Amino acid sequence: MKRTPYVPSGNLVDLLLDAICVVDKSGHFVFVSAACERIFGYSAAEMIGKPMIDMVYPEDRERTLQAASEIMAGDSKPHFENRYVRKDGQIVHILWSARWSEDDQLRIAVAHDISERKRSESLQAALYAISEAVHGSQDLPGLFQQVHRIIGQLLPASNFSVALYDEQHDQLSFPYHVDEQQPAPAAHSLAARTLSAEVIRSGQTLLRSLENLDQLPAHIRALDCDALDWLGVPLKSQKGAMGALILQSYSHAARYSENDKVLLQFVSTQVASAIERLQMLDRLQFMAQYDQLTRLPNRELLRDRLQIAMARARRERRQLALLFLDLDKFKLINDTLGHAIGDRLLQQVARRIQQCIREMDTVARFAGDEFVVLLEDFQAADHAVQVAEKIRLALNQPYDLEGQPQRVQPSIGIALYPQHADDPQQLLIHADNAMYLAKKNGGNRYQLGLEKHLDCDSPL
Known part of the structure; x- marks a missing residue:
């Protein structure tokens, strides 16, 4: 007995999980299947007449328009991917299979949602x-x-x-x-x-x-x-x-x-x-590279910076200076007030020295109560002397430690490149020796190299 073929009710296209979209030559939707609402969030009534490009993710619009032009020129696109913006603002990734119907002047495409992949x-x-x-x-x-x-x-x-x-x-x-x-x-x-x-x-x-x-x-x-x-x-x-x-x-x-x-x-x-x-x-x-107490560069980082600075100064025929600084009678504060107070004093000294130099210069904690300042790129020969005096005056101001004002005075040795030495180690030694000479002569003063003693006119 001959069977009557099964004819599904409704539109067979609307049963597909993938969406069918038909777009006219001007880029407007003229037909969409029911699956479009699941994929894009818009009902068929909302999409019909809407410009296709308005739904494309902005960053993908240029290449989408280029692909549309190629399709209308007869180049089918069976595997074109782009992103669309759903009605709720979410982005969906679509794999398109599209071709152009010359007779109908329509672009026909199947959209497969590949967002999860x-x-x-x-x-x-x-x-x-x-x-x-x-x-x-x-x-x-x-x-x-x-x-x-x-x-x-x-x-x-x-x-x-x-x-x-x-x-x-x-x-x-x-x-x-x-x-x-x-x-x-x-x-x-x-x-x-x-x-x-x-x-x-x-x-x-x-x-x-x-x-x-x-x-x-x-x-x-x-x-x-x-x-x-x-x-x-x-x-x-x-x-x-x-x-x-x-x-x-x-x-x-x-x-x-x-x-x-x-x-x-x-x-x-x-x-x-x-x-x-x-x-x-x-x-x-x-x-x-840094001292844990004062957070200043340590001696190793100072040596690296000094070597680089000296190479640059040699290449550009410039001067640089090292200020080697030691705190007079710091041990007495440590012994009488304790190491915790001594540490706080060193932190305050570090801050004061930093406030006396330019951002391009370096101040390092060399060891204990010894600090070294590297000055670069200056023209006036007495620049280092002026900075040393500025530091001396700043450190002479009283420190508030445990509610009691305390005074600490520095001895500062100055060495210049190229006048005193032409390699980093010798320049450090020269500044260190000058500092000891300043301390030997009473402290609270600066000493320029092993040359003429430049005494500051403040009381010792």
């Missing part, structure tokens, strides 16, 4: 890229710039910031900040009423958008926020949240979802490990 591929690529960035970056600013670029391949990241929290000083700062509308926030305490502080205090990811605002706690709704969407993810270490990655969007074309929260949380784990590693390397480098 692209998401997985992008995430794997991002993790690899972050791993490469960790090993390739020499400092945190370089790392943050690379992380920004990597995250921008996963999410809309035109507005991206890294917040870091210094627990010791209770300071939340923003060492990396790129934003279309807002300057970098000022550093503030973790107790401040800001979204960034909230993320780090709670250790929880926070997505604040127009759609979920009513669902958020009242204290978060009350916080200032100019962005349509604000997404913050904590950077977690073993000690807690060390900072946060922050994304903001001021445009309806770029919105964030719960899936974006999960993705950024996953990436943040790798970023936090990278930051910890670079911070550890920075600490080790600091310990190798």
Whole structure:
């Protein structure tokens, strides 16, 4: 017996999981299948008559228009990929198979949503890229710039910031900040009423958008926020949240979802490990090159800078000077008031010396109560003498230690290149010898090399 063939009810095209789109020569939708609403978020009625290009992600529009021109010229595109912006602001990745119907003057295309596949591929690529960035970056600013670029391949990241929290000083700062509308926030305490502080205090990811605002706690709704969407993810270490990655969007074309929260949380784990590693390397480098008490360059870093400065001075036929400084009777303060007070005095001495020199010059703690100042790029021969006298007067001012004013006076030796020596070690020795001569002659004075004794006219 002959069977009657089955004829499905409704439009067979609307049963397809992929979307069928028909676009006229001017680029407007003239037909879309039911699957378009699932993929793009718009109903058929909303899409018909709408310019196709208006729904394309802005960064993909130029090459999409180029592809459309090639299709209308007869070049079929069976595997063209681009990104569209859904009605809810989310980005979808579409694989198109498209051709041109010359008879109908229409562009006919099948859209396959490959967002999940692209998401997985992008995430794997991002993790690899972050791993490469960790090993390739020499400092945190370089790392943050690379992380920004990597995250921008996963999410809309035109507005991206890294917040870091210094627990010791209770300071939340923003060492990396790129934003279309807002300057970098000022550093503030973790107790401040800001979204960034909230993320780090709670250790929880926070997505604040127009759609979920009513669902958020009242204290978060009350916080200032100019962005349509604000997404913050904590950077977690073993000690807690060390900072946060922050994304903001001021445009309806770029919105964030719960899936974006999960993705950024996953990436943040790798970023936090990278930051910890670079911070550890920075600490080790600091310990190798800087004095832990005064935070001045130590003698090894001074020697490096002196060698470089002398090579530059020799090449450019310029002068440089070394001031070797020792505190008169410092041991007496240590013995009578204790080493803790002595340490505080050394810290204050370091600050005062720094205030007497230019940013281009170097002051280092050489050893104990000995400091060395490297002066570069000066014209007047008496420049070093003037700086030495300025330092002497600054250090002669009383110090407040345990509520009692204390005085410490310096002996300063001055050595000049090329007058006194033409290599770093000899110049240091020359300045050191001059300092001992100043001390031998009563202290609280400067001595210029082994030449004529330039006595200061203050009382000893």
